[in-house]
Amino acid sequence: MIDSIAGGNLVSLATLSQRAIVEVLDTAESFVEVNSRAVKKVPALKGKVIASLFFEESTRTRLSFETAAKRLSADVLSLAVASSSVKKGESLRDTINTIDALGIDAVVMRHSSSGAPVQVSRYVPHVRVINAGDGQHQHPTQGLLDAFTVRQVLAARAGTSGRESGSELFAGLNVLIVGDIRHSRVARSDIEVYTRLGAHVTVAAPGTLLPPDIAQWPVTVATDFDEALATADVVGLLRLQKERGSGAFVPSLGEFTSTFGLTSRRAELLRPETIIMHPGPMNRGVEIDSQVADSSAAVIEQQVRNGVPVRMAVLYLTTAGTTLESGSND
Amino acid sequence: MTNPTLVIRGGLIVGPLESFLGDVLIADGRIVEVGPSVTAPSGALEIDAAGCWVGPGFVDLHTHLREPGKESAETIETGAFAAALGGYSAVVAMPNTEPALDSVAMVGYVLERGKLAAVDVAVAGAITIGRQGEQMAPIAKFAALGVRLFTDDGNGVQDAGLMRRALTYAQPLRVTLAQHCEDESLAQGGSMHEGASSSKLGLIGRPAIAEELMVMRDIELVRLTGCSMHFLHLSTERSIALVLEARAQGLPVTCEVAPHHFTLDETACETFDPEFKVHPPLRTAADVAALRAALRAGVIDAVATDHAPHTPESKDMAFDEAPPGMLGLEQAAGLTLEALGGAEADPQVFFSVLSRGPARVAQMREQDVRVGHSAHGGAVSVGEDANLVVFDPKAPYVVDRDKLASRARNTPYHGRTIHGRARATIVRGRLVQLEGNLQ
Ligand SMILES: [Zn+2]
Numbered sequence: 001m002i003d004s005i006a007g008g009n010l011v012s013l014a015t016l017s018q019r020a021i022v023e024v025l026d027t028a029e030s031f032v033e034v035n036s037r038a039v040k041k042v043p044a045l046k047g048k049v050i051a052s053l054f055f056e057e058s059t060r061t062r063l064s065f066e067t068a069a070k071r072l073s074a075d076v077l078s079l080a081v082a083s084s085s086v087k088k089g090e091s092l093r094d095t096i097n098t099i100d101a102l103g104i105d106a107v108v109m110r111h112s113s114s115g116a117p118v119q120v121s122r123y124v125p126h127v128r129v130i131n132a133g134d135g136q137h138q139h140p141t142q143g144l145l146d147a148f149t150v151r152q153v154l155a156a157r158a159g160t161s162g163r164e165s166g167s168e169l170f171a172g173l174n175v176l177i178v179g180d181i182r183h184s185r186v187a188r189s190d191i192e193v194y195t196r197l198g199a200h201v202t203v204a205a206p207g208t209l210l211p212p213d214i215a216q217w218p219v220t221v222a223t224d225f226d227e228a229l230a231t232a233d234v235v236g237l238l239r240l241q242k243e244r245g246s247g248a249f250v251p252s253l254g255e256f257t258s259t260f261g262l263t264s265r266r267a268e269l270l271r272p273e274t275i276i277m278h279p280g281p282m283n284r285g286v287e288i289d290s291q292v293a294d295s296s297a298a299v300i301e302q303q304v305r306n307g308v309p310v311r312m313a314v315l316y317l318t319t320a321g322t323t324l325e326s327g328s329n330d
Numbered sequence: 331m332t333n334p335t336l337v338i339r340g341g342l343i344v345g346p347l348e349s350f351l352g353d354v355l356i357a358d359g360r361i362v363e364v365g366p367s368v369t370a371p372s373g374a375l376e377i378d379a380a381g382c383w384v385g386p387g388f389v390d391l392h393t394h395l396r397e398p399g400k401e402s403a404e405t406i407e408t409g410a411f412a413a414a415l416g417g418y419s420a421v422v423a424m425p426n427t428e429p430a431l432d433s434v435a436m437v438g439y440v441l442e443r444g445k446l447a448a449v450d451v452a453v454a455g456a457i458t459i460g461r462q463g464e465q466m467a468p469i470a471k472f473a474a475l476g477v478r479l480f481t482d483d484g485n486g487v488q489d490a491g492l493m494r495r496a497l498t499y500a501q502p503l504r505v506t507l508a509q510h511c512e513d514e515s516l517a518q519g520g521s522m523h524e525g526a527s528s529s530k531l532g533l534i535g536r537p538a539i540a541e542e543l544m545v546m547r548d549i550e551l552v553r554l555t556g557c558s559m560h561f562l563h564l565s566t567e568r569s570i571a572l573v574l575e576a577r578a579q580g581l582p583v584t585c586e587v588a589p590h591h592f593t594l595d596e597t598a599c600e601t602f603d604p605e606f607k608v609h610p611p612l613r614t615a616a617d618v619a620a621l622r623a624a625l626r627a628g629v630i631d632a633v634a635t636d637h638a639p640h641t642p643e644s645k646d647m648a649f650d651e652a653p654p655g656m657l658g659l660e661q662a663a664g665l666t667l668e669a670l671g672g673a674e675a676d677p678q679v680f681f682s683v684l685s686r687g688p689a690r691v692a693q694m695r696e697q698d699v700r701v702g703h704s705a706h707g708g709a710v711s712v713g714e715d716a717n718l719v720v721f722d723p724k725a726p727y728v729v730d731r732d733k734l735a736s737r738a739r740n741t742p743y744h745g746r747t748i749h750g751r752a753r754a755t756i757v758r759g760r761l762v763q764l765e766g767n768l769q
Contacts, residue, residue: 014530091643091644091646091647092646092647092648093643093646094643094646111648113648113649113650113651114531114532114533114602114648114649114650115531115532115533115602115648115649116602116648116649118601118602119602119603119604119648119649122603123646134532135532135533135650136532136533136534137531137532137533138532183532185532188530188532211529212524212525212529212535212537213525213526213529214529216526216529217529
């Protein structure tokens with residue numbers, strides 16, 4: 001386990017200790033204040049060059065990272081590789097080496113293949129690598145911003161600050177994650193972060209959308225979804241890829257909604273204090289009803305807002321201390 | 331050009347029935363004298379075999395030579411060099427070239443090119459045209475050319491009806507069909523073993539059941555047709571158990587295991603390094619232990635490398651996009667020795683799985699002038715074709731991917747210290763490799 005991401009990479013939450021996670025959350029909290037200023041900018045990463053490398057398009061995540069980098073005064077190189085050289089079969093190593101040649105301190109990357117950021121971190125060991133979502137593997141900043149949001153809500157209710165509470169508010173917390181666990185990088189990151197902070201995680205999904213070795217995961221599998229909803233403190237929904245509903249994994253999207261969707265009827269089972277979350281983009285009417293998504297229990301917009309300070313914290317911790325060394329490749 | 335007379339001095343001459351210290355004299359491509367101390371004519375080249383095992387040259391049932399089509403990764407020439415360094419005197423070239431070895435012309439091309447190579451090159455023909463699993467390749471014509479093994483390797487033949495017909499057609503020809511066992515309806519899209527590691531890594535798995543179901547299916551098809559069948563690169567404990575059970579029932583089945591499957595497990599993929607991507611995939615630690623136990627028990631017919639060269643750029647792709655396969659020829663014997671217990675291993679078992687067993691499966695125990703190969707996997711005795719290896723079971727060396735004879739460098743063993751290396755390889759009486767140097 002790593003006790004701090006300072007000066008290192010962030011490719012997965014699986015190797016981060018509770019201390020490392022809390023450090024990110026606390027750092028993010030200090031950046032929340034920056035985002036409420038008239039001049040939303042600090043010089044923390046002045047002179048640093050951060051490449052934003054999205055092999056798979058995601059406007060929301062890319063904008064969130066780029067906004068975070070700019071508020072830290074970093075120079076941002078935004079490269080839309082999804083549509084360029086990679087389609088011509090260029091290797092991952094060649095792509096990253098070309099970008100490295102421009103002189104970069106860090107790379108924020110999204111890739112449709114699991115593990116691509118791990119490979120890149122080997123190809124350019126002198127560049128800090130921040131995973132913005134890789135295949136079905138990890139989406140660490142989503143996990144961190146989800147935990148940050150939960151801590152923020154619970155701390156406000158308890159009349160304290162997140163920083164003062166550390167990880168205390170997660171002790172014994174019941175987190176229910178619903179939907180396509182099997183194919184979800186968000187689920188993998190969320191489960192790591194919540195269990196490390198001391199919460200109890202339950203998952204609910206059709207059998208085909210659970211990983212085959214779910215019995216070995218540090219989670220409980222809900223036998224009755226409705227019962228699990230009634231005892232949940234946090235309900236995290238996952239986006240169901242539309243193609244999963246074409247019959248191969250679930251018979252139809254409609255059947256998924258009727259068995260595992262958070263419909264208005266089912267939302268009535270929740271206690272009033274239960275927090276409803278979704279990493280976006282939502283399929284309204286599939287995994288969540290519009291009325292539920294827009295209800296006061298849902299913190300979906302707050303999650304999006306928190307994306308910026310959490311990503312500022314990650315960029316600051318990983319990249320502030322680095323100097324551009326002429327490291328050898330591989 | 332005639333080859334100089336060779337004399338191998340002071341090695342442990344291995345079997346097949348007994349092992350004893352002695353010398354071997356080789357002239358004109360054959361073993362001419364074996365004894366405690368032979369007198370060599372003047373001018374004979376002496377090979378010091380003190381501390382070494384002397385036995386029949388290794389035979390690899392499963393070599394991807396990539397020629398024709400992918401000469402940037404390997405050629406028949408460079409693949410044969412890698413084989414010679416590994417202690418092999420013969421390899422069977424797999425037919426998944428581009429185009430596939432599915433026509434008389436393509437098979438003839440590889441056989442002709444093979445005649446110029448450092449080791450004997452036999453050919454496995456495709457079972458179906460283009461290895462597409464739809465239409466049978468000209469199996470009888472290939473058999474007439476001397477081809478003894480047929481496979482669509484890279485793919486298994488998915489259609490049970492077609493596989494049944496291929497076995498029925500092949501049975502009277504006295505050839506063997508070899509299967510890459512993975513049911514694609516279960517394995518498709520997967521890039522590593524389905525289990526704890528794949529689940530954690532978010533990589534789609536190729537489950538053990540994909541292999542085992544096809545092994546089960548094919549055993550029943552062998553029972554039905556009577557055709558002999560060879561199971562390629564079995565990787566799970568259950569697959570081995572199934573084949574052993576079928577063999578005990580008298581069915582004509584043989585099997586091989588690959589060094590990576592008894593050396594590395596699924597956790598190697600946790601680095602996301604595509605060097606560890608292979609089909610069938612690296613399995614669990616329990617499977618690795620079961621394969622090693624089966625090897626030591628002497629119940630496995632052959633160790634086969636599945637030597638699969640790929641260019642560096644293709645292995646610099648993301649894990650799920652990179653091609654499966656890894657090099658094997660140069661390290662296979664050392665890894666096999668380690669699995670059998672190192673220098674304390676039974677040298678009879680060692681030569682059985684690396685030479686005598688695979689030579690029997692490939693029907694290479696006899697010389698075959700049609701395909702142009704000499705006899706392999708025989709006894710170290712007077713009159714035999716001189717296909718021999720002098721193997722040092724103690725020599726330690728560190729694998730360096732930049733110093734391989736193979737044109738490719740995709741070894742999963744880079745930096746690993748392996749004990750046991752071929753000191754000399756002799757093919758048809760010619761010294762092709764001595765102490766790691768091609769001759
Ligand atoms: Zn194969």
